[in-house]
Amino acid sequence: MSVETDVKTLVIDEQEVSARAGQTILEVARENEINIPTLCHLDGLSDVGACRLCLVEIKGSNKLLPACVATVQEGMEVSTNTERLQKHRRTILELLFAERNHICSVCVSNGHCELQTLGQEQGLTHIRLPYRNPELSVDASHERFTLDHNRCILCTRCVRVCSEIEGAHIWDVMGRGINSLIISDLHQDWGGSACTRCGKCVQVCPTGALFDKSKIGSDHPKYPDFLPYLNLMREAQ
Amino acid sequence: MSKLKLATVWLDGCSGCHMSFLDMDERLLELAEVVDVVYSPIVDTKEFPDEVDIALVEGAVASVDDEKKIKKIRDRSKMLIAMGDCAITGNVPSMRNPIGPEAILDRAYIQNASAQAQIPCVVVPKLLRVVRPIHEFVKVDVFLPGCPPSAGTFHTALTALVNGGPLDIPALTRFGA
Numbered sequence: 001m002s003v004e005t006d007v008k009t010l011v012i013d014e015q016e017v018s019a020r021a022g023q024t025i026l027e028v029a030r031e032n033e034i035n036i037p038t039l040c041h042l043d044g045l046s047d048v049g050a051c052r053l054c055l056v057e058i059k060g061s062n063k064l065l066p067a068c069v070a071t072v073q074e075g076m077e078v079s080t081n082t083e084r085l086q087k088h089r090r091t092i093l094e095l096l097f098a099e100r101n102h103i104c105s106v107c108v109s110n111g112h113c114e115l116q117t118l119g120q121e122q123g124l125t126h127i128r129l130p131y132r133n134p135e136l137s138v139d140a141s142h143e144r145f146t147l148d149h150n151r152c153i154l155c156t157r158c159v160r161v162c163s164e165i166e167g168a169h170i171w172d173v174m175g176r177g178i179n180s181l182i183i184s185d186l187h188q189d190w191g192g193s194a195c196t197r198c199g200k201c202v203q204v205c206p207t208g209a210l211f212d213k214s215k216i217g218s219d220h221p222k223y224p225d226f227l228p229y230l231n232l233m234r235e236a237q
Numbered sequence: 238m239s240k241l242k243l244a245t246v247w248l249d250g251c252s253g254c255h256m257s258f259l260d261m262d263e264r265l266l267e268l269a270e271v272v273d274v275v276y277s278p279i280v281d282t283k284e285f286p287d288e289v290d291i292a293l294v295e296g297a298v299a300s301v302d303d304e305k306k307i308k309k310i311r312d313r314s315k316m317l318i319a320m321g322d323c324a325i326t327g328n329v330p331s332m333r334n335p336i337g338p339e340a341i342l343d344r345a346y347i348q349n350a351s352a353q354a355q356i357p358c359v360v361v362p363k364l365l366r367v368v369r370p371i372h373e374f375v376k377v378d379v380f381l382p383g384c385p386p387s388a389g390t391f392h393t394a395l396t397a398l399v400n401g402g403p404l405d406i407p408a409l410t411r412f413g414a
Contacts, residue, residue, distance in 0.1 A: 103332060104413025105322055105384035111413070120411040125380035126325045126372055133334035133367060 010076040025067035025078055026054055036080050037089060037118055040155040041068040042204055044227025046164060051155060053089055053118070056080050064088070090122050098129040099178065100136060101150040102207070109208030112221045115153060116207075132178075139184075141191030144213055145202050147182065152209035154180050157224075158201035165230065168196050182209075241290040241399060244276035245320075246310055248303045249330040249368060250296030253385040254321035255279065258293070260388035268392075271399050289314040291398065297323045297330045298369050302362035311375035316398070319377045322384040322412055324370060331368040338364040381406060383414040390414075 006021035012029050019028040024047070029036050039051040049066040056067045059077035067080070079085070096102075096115060104110050136149035156173060159182070163169040170193045174183045184193040202210045204224045211220055247255060255278060261268065275289060276282045285306070292314035298304050311317055322328035333341045342364070347354045371377060381394055390410045397404035 097326075101332070101335065102412075103326075103328060104411075105328055106332075107413065116412060120407050123407045124412075125382055125406050126319070126370065126377070128372075130373060131327060131331065131334070131369070133331070135335035 008072045008074045008076075010072055010074070010078065012078045013080055019072045021072070023072050025056060025065070025070050025072055025076075028072055029067060029078075029080060034080060036067050037121065038068060039114060039118065039153065039206060040157065042157050042161075042224055042227065044165070044224075044231050045157060045160045045204070048156060048160070051153070052092055055085060055088060057082055057085060086122065090124060093119050093122055093124055094127045094129050096153050097124075097127045098131050100132070100134060100152065103150075107151060107208040108211045108215060108217070108220045109151070109222075113208060114206035139190050140213075141189035142195065142197075142213075143191065144197060145190070145199065146211055146213055147184075147190055148209055148211070149181060150209075151207045152182055153207055154182070155206060156182075157204040157206065158182065158210060161200045161204045161227070165227065166196060166198050166200050168194060168198075170195050171201060240271060240273045242275045242286065242288065243272040243291045243293070244285065244289045244310070244314065245274070245278070245293045246276070246285075246295065246306065247278045248294060248296030248306065248324070248371070249299035250321060250323040251329070252278070252295070254293075254295040254323075254383075257383075257385035257388055258320075258391050261392050262388070264388070264392050268395060268399075285309055285313060287313055291316045291318065291395075293318045293320045294324050294371055295320045297327045298365065298371055298374055299330050300362040300364050304365065304374060307371050307374050316378045317371075317375065318379040318381055318394075318398075319371050320381050321386055322382055325372070325380050325382050326412060327368045327370050328384060334367045338366060379404075379406070381410065382412050383410040384412075386410050386414065 008019050008021055010017060010019065012032065012034050015032060017028055017032045026036055026041065036054045036056065038054045041047055041054065047068040049069040052066060054067040055064040057079040058065055104116055107113065139147040159171040159173060162171045170184045172183055174181045174187055184190040184195065202212055203222050205222065245255065245258065274280055275286050292310050294310060294317065298307055319325045323330055342356045346356045379398065381390065383390060393409055394404060
């Protein structure tokens with residue numbers, strides 16, 4: 001018995017590539033070493049297309065598509081790094097920096113932060129928008145970890161890893177738009193929640209919003225690479 | 238060729254950027270061959286000169302005095318460089334923004350005072366409600382992020398700016414560097 005694979009051929013940044021039907025543009029681009037910046041995407045978690053950093057242009061369409069959720073089509077011509085996209089990406093990052101209180105110099109994630117690194121990669125040297133300076137709380141009620149809303153970018157990686165991988169689903173999002181907030185259980189203190197203390201949310205958090213209390217200063221690299229491996233092992237069982 | 242006139246200014250910051258600037262060490266001698274420092278916290282001039290070629294500004298705008306100074310500096314300088322994160326993002330000084338100046342002054346001068354609890358109001362300038370980066374007040378020509386930018390960053394950037402060479406700042410430094 002032969003298994004037929006539905007192969008699609010498309011062009012990404014003038015490079016001809018082939019893909020399996022159902023693959024996302026992001027997957028195929030990365031397989032071919034074409035870099036598309038992402039923030040809410042993480043290998044091993046479902047995709048939500050929330051941060052919009054991975055927007056790409058499709059020839060013949062005026063609409064920009066998020067590469068993490070858009071699937072490949074036969075004959076598609078994708079551009080991942082046009083001037084228009086670079087402009088949008090910079091603006092998205094500036095909005096994130098202006099929305100909450102990201103003080104890199106005193107952040108536990110300084111030097112290991114995906115937001116900070118992306119800002120540098122996309123050429124940000126200042127934020128053109130006025131800072132909002134919202135008054136936000138820090139939840140240090142958990143014995144091992146801290147949640148600092150000041151650094152949160154609402155990527156929901158913590159929500160997804162807790163629900164999809166750990167199976168505890170203690171994280172969720174409360175409110176709408178700019179008032180959205182990550183909450184544990186039904187907006188109870190993290191320390192008093194049904195948290196299993198596994199720490200996966202801390203490892204997947206791209207910024208200093210979730211951190212380990214035992215880490216001091218800016219000595220807090222994160223290791224989310226365990227996710228694809230864990231998924232693979234579970235599938236094998 | 239006459240030397241370029243260089244000024245350095247210290248608004249609401251910790252002076253760490255100036256320390257890092259001085260960390261250029263022997264490279265300062267090389268710089269001194271092409272620029273004259275005409276105004277700085279580390280020289281004795283009291284008044285910001287009329288015609289400055291390059292002004293390096295450390296610190297955020299936090300008081301009515303800072304606001305007055307930055308406008309004067311802009312008027313009198315050909316090139317204004319925002320030096321370090323405080324000047325560019327507000328950084329640590331801006332951490333008071335969500336709380337407001339009243340609460341901060343009360344904490345510092347009333348609650349934590351061991352003698353003569355009173356909020357200073359003579360000579361010292363009034364604080365602005367929020368601490369803001371300098372580009373929200375005046376046009377900034379070059380942004381040099383970092384807390385502080387390293388001596389190497391200063392040297393590379395200033396050399397390029399003095400000579401008119403190419404300068405890729407994001408390749409040199411970032412917020413919090």
